[in-house]
Amino acid sequence: MTDIARPVPAARGAWATEARATLSLAWPMIITQMAQMALGVTDVVFMGWLGPEAVAAGALAVNLNLVFLIFCIGLVTATAPMIAIELGRARHSVRDVRRSVRQGFWAAATVSVPVWIILWHGEDILIAFGQDPMLAKQAGSYLRTLQWGILPLLGYIILRNFIGALERPRAAMAVAIAAFFVNAGLVYALMFGAPGLPALGLTGAGIGTSLANLFMFLGLAGIISLDRRFRRYSLFGRLWRPDWVRYREIWRLGLPIALTLTFEVGVFNVAAFMMGIVGADALAAHAIAMQFPSLTFMAMLGFALAATVRVGLAYGRGDLIGVGRAGWTAFAMAMGIALLTALTMILAGRTLVGVFLDLGDPANQTVISLAVTFLVFAGLFQFFDAGQVSASGMLRGLGDTRMPMIYAGVGYWGVGVTLCVLLGFVTGLGGIGIWIGLVAALGAVAIPLTVRWMRRDRLGLTTRPAPDASHL
Numbered sequence: 001m002t003d004i005a006r007p008v009p010a011a012r013g014a015w016a017t018e019a020r021a022t023l024s025l026a027w028p029m030i031i032t033q034m035a036q037m038a039l040g041v042t043d044v045v046f047m048g049w050l051g052p053e054a055v056a057a058g059a060l061a062v063n064l065n066l067v068f069l070i071f072c073i074g075l076v077t078a079t080a081p082m083i084a085i086e087l088g089r090a091r092h093s094v095r096d097v098r099r100s101v102r103q104g105f106w107a108a109a110t111v112s113v114p115v116w117i118i119l120w121h122g123e124d125i126l127i128a129f130g131q132d133p134m135l136a137k138q139a140g141s142y143l144r145t146l147q148w149g150i151l152p153l154l155g156y157i158i159l160r161n162f163i164g165a166l167e168r169p170r171a172a173m174a175v176a177i178a179a180f181f182v183n184a185g186l187v188y189a190l191m192f193g194a195p196g197l198p199a200l201g202l203t204g205a206g207i208g209t210s211l212a213n214l215f216m217f218l219g220l221a222g223i224i225s226l227d228r229r230f231r232r233y234s235l236f237g238r239l240w241r242p243d244w245v246r247y248r249e250i251w252r253l254g255l256p257i258a259l260t261l262t263f264e265v266g267v268f269n270v271a272a273f274m275m276g277i278v279g280a281d282a283l284a285a286h287a288i289a290m291q292f293p294s295l296t297f298m299a300m301l302g303f304a305l306a307a308t309v310r311v312g313l314a315y316g317r318g319d320l321i322g323v324g325r326a327g328w329t330a331f332a333m334a335m336g337i338a339l340l341t342a343l344t345m346i347l348a349g350r351t352l353v354g355v356f357l358d359l360g361d362p363a364n365q366t367v368i369s370l371a372v373t374f375l376v377f378a379g380l381f382q383f384f385d386a387g388q389v390s391a392s393g394m395l396r397g398l399g400d401t402r403m404p405m406i407y408a409g410v411g412y413w414g415v416g417v418t419l420c421v422l423l424g425f426v427t428g429l430g431g432i433g434i435w436i437g438l439v440a441a442l443g444a445v446a447i448p449l450t451v452r453w454m455r456r457d458r459l460g461l462t463t464r465p466a467p468d469a470s471h472l
Helices: 007-050 052-076 079-089 095-120 122-128 133-165 170-192 202-226 244-278 280-316 320-347 349-353 362-396 402-426 431-454
Strands: none
Touching: 007 052, 007 133, 007 170, 007 202, 007 280, 007 320, 052 095, 052 122, 052 133, 052 202, 052 244, 079 095, 079 133, 079 244, 079 280, 095 122, 095 133, 095 244, 122 133, 133 170, 133 202, 133 280, 170 202, 244 280, 244 362, 244 402, 244 431, 280 320, 280 349, 280 362, 280 431, 320 349, 320 362, 349 362, 362 402, 362 431, 402 431
16 A cells, blocks of 8 residues: 555655756746847837837837847747757757857757848838838938847847756846846947947837847856856857758757747737727737736747757756656646736736826826726636647647647637737727737637647657757
8 A cells, every 4th residue: 555655745846846857948948038028118118218100110210120030030949849859868968059059059040040131121121011200211221220239139049948958048148138238328328329439219229239139148158158057068169060851850840849939929010000900099008908918928838938948958867757747847837827918917907007107197097998898808818828838838848739720820820810900890899899800819828729638649849850950
């Protein structure tokens, strides 16, 4: 009887150990994501000091830049599961980890060049989409300096994936926090003109942000080169040497991730455009309500990034029980965050809206009422948002990216955009109908992703050989 009872506390101990490892990995990633997000928020605040026209032009540039940036980030995200699986297969692997990082740099450079060419013509693109020529001109000037920050940011993300796979993410967090202050100082100095510098306006903001991205890359590269735990990988040696099989593997895994992220960001951009059609009050309320799920998503994303690493390590070493334990632990933690944030948005919506608007001003009452209503729907979709992002991270740890991309395309655009149009405009529900469409979109992605994870063994996702030197 005693022998039979022993596995129970052992199993509980394994889950507790996994929870500690996941939390230790996730919280620095969460802070890193929030620090990176804060860079953009700082720029918008400074643009507000220039006036509403600068804010409008800056928003046009940032949104156009974001579409391409998200795609590029998705592509190099493939390095995270590749490195984690390799380290799971051979904990002290050096050469193959270095090659994955190197080819990540190659892929980043490859995708950056056409993106630079496109964004250089941002003014023409915005005019073609019917934007005001004066705003398009300012936005185009901003883009021509902002765009150069894409490549160093991708380099930073690749290095962040590397130290994350080694389960030592705090260096990336420290660099991101430092970059926040560097960005604020540079953007302010170049926008408004520090002593000895001209006031460059939006052009200066682009230069400052690009330099801050370069700071992040060089800062993390410096730490990796000096820290004895990282420098043995010699990541920056022989960067010119190709590894075409591994390079193709990054594109095979990364292109579906890139499209998945683009589909997701795209549906929210379309929803904002639809809100503008509904009316100015609906658009303002939507913009306020979206601030909170955008922030809470960073916490959920941190657990998703941790899931990719923990699942990849278990998959690489052939530990199928560990794969399930790693995935479900991150999933449960993300759902815990969703529960807390959902209750806050639903029960304290008016208080949250008061952060942005004077609750006592009669002129604000329509926007306040709409924003509080939208926050109820934002609270409801917290669970679907946590489900889709964590399940995506779990499946990426198995190198499974193609079907999640298909689910995202169908869910976000086939279900989400269709319902936003039908409920928002055909049935006359307006902004509420659009938010119902967003909830349905996230649910249409989260549910099949979670079911796919539950059926991973039956689908053969855990039986494929982990990529190593012989396969790559």
